Amino acid sequence: MKIMITGGAGFIGSAVIRRVIRHTGHSVVNVDKLTYAGDLRTLEEAQQDPRYAFVQADICDGAAMDRVLDDHHPDAIMHLAAESHVDRSIDGPAAFITTNILGTFSLLQSARRYFEGLTGDRRDAFRFHHVSTDEVFGALGDTGAFTESTPYDPRSPYSASKASSDHLVRAWWHTYGLPVVMSNCSNNYGLYQFPEKLIPVMIINALAEQPLPIYGRGDNVRDWLHVDDHARALVAVLEGGVIGESYNIGGRMERTNLQVAEAICRRLDQVRPRSGGASYLDLIAFVTDRPGHDFRYAIDPAKISADLGFESGRTFEEGLAETIDWYLEHRSWWQSLRASGDGESRLGVATPG
Secondary structure, three states: OEEEEEOOOOHHHHHHHHHHHHHOOOEEEEEEOOOOOOOHHHHOOHHHOOOEEEEEOOOOOHHHHHHHHHHHOOOEEEEOOOOOOHHHHHHOOHHHHHHHHHHHHHHHHHHHHHHHOOOHHHHHHOEEEEEEEHHHHOOOOOOOOEOOOOOOOOOOHHHHHHHHHHHHHHHHHHHHOOOEEEEEEOEEEOOOOOOOOHHHHHHHHHHOOOOEEEEOOOOOEEEEEEHHHHHHHHHHHHHHOOOOOEEEEOOOOEEEHHHHHHHHHHHHHHHOOOHHHOOHHHHEEEEOOOOOOOOEOOEOOHHHHHHHOOOOOOOHHHHHHHHHHHHHHOHHHHHHHHHOOOOOOOOOOOOOO
16 A cells, blocks of 8 residues: 555654554655654654655645645555644644644545545545544543543543544545544553653653652553554554444553653663662652543553454553663754753643633
């Protein structure tokens, strides 16, 4: 296949492209606007391969999307382009409405026009894979897990915008016959994650001897999924998913935010001890909780396991150790992002007005 991947310079998108180039015979057209979180340095390996092409374009620009489709003739679209940080959505929701809702609408319109012009085997094989998040389902209590039939209950501007995009994709399947598959994932972590999310913030702040800010008392729970495992699952959904179906992708690795921070500190104590014998645990600082902070997310990945044979390939402890070691070895990558001012310590404590 030739796969058009939107948001391919982002954290998850770049992992998907690396996966495709390394482990499949597919080719890729990476379409990315290159906002603050897009970084082509994550794709240096892919850029050397003749199966890779890059187009800088905005998914909100329908004419640009039409040109990409007409010029490259993809067999599938994998839609990952999105504003994705909950904290930023609290401080500035407009960008999330524009990209996640209007951008998805624009892309769907271009995909529909392109699909309706296909014939024969190419029409039969075409897929539009929409990649979403477990946050559209809202919050869980102490027990239970999200399934593909869990009702939507988004609580933040980010999750509301992603829920809207999910509904649009389903509507374009039911109304116009656009062949779609969908997936909703749990919290990703791993290499090249932009330094605004929990795990890279904890690592980088610790190395800088800065406080490690934890919302509330740190008892909010997330199900963690390594980005490389997620990329493997996404390729499986694109290749083998049933049209009109949705697949929840999770790691079965629930941890509280405080447990994650403590695990990072313990690993750093081992591999990069602080001077004077102090522990990085001493840097943990509890801060005012984020407005509307969902208590717990957990995904039941039974469907993708049974239907497509996907299982996580590493434990959280293995993946976290790998991630910490990578950030230690690639200081130049994240230091340049922090120096630009784009990588903030934490956002999302809403201010009046």
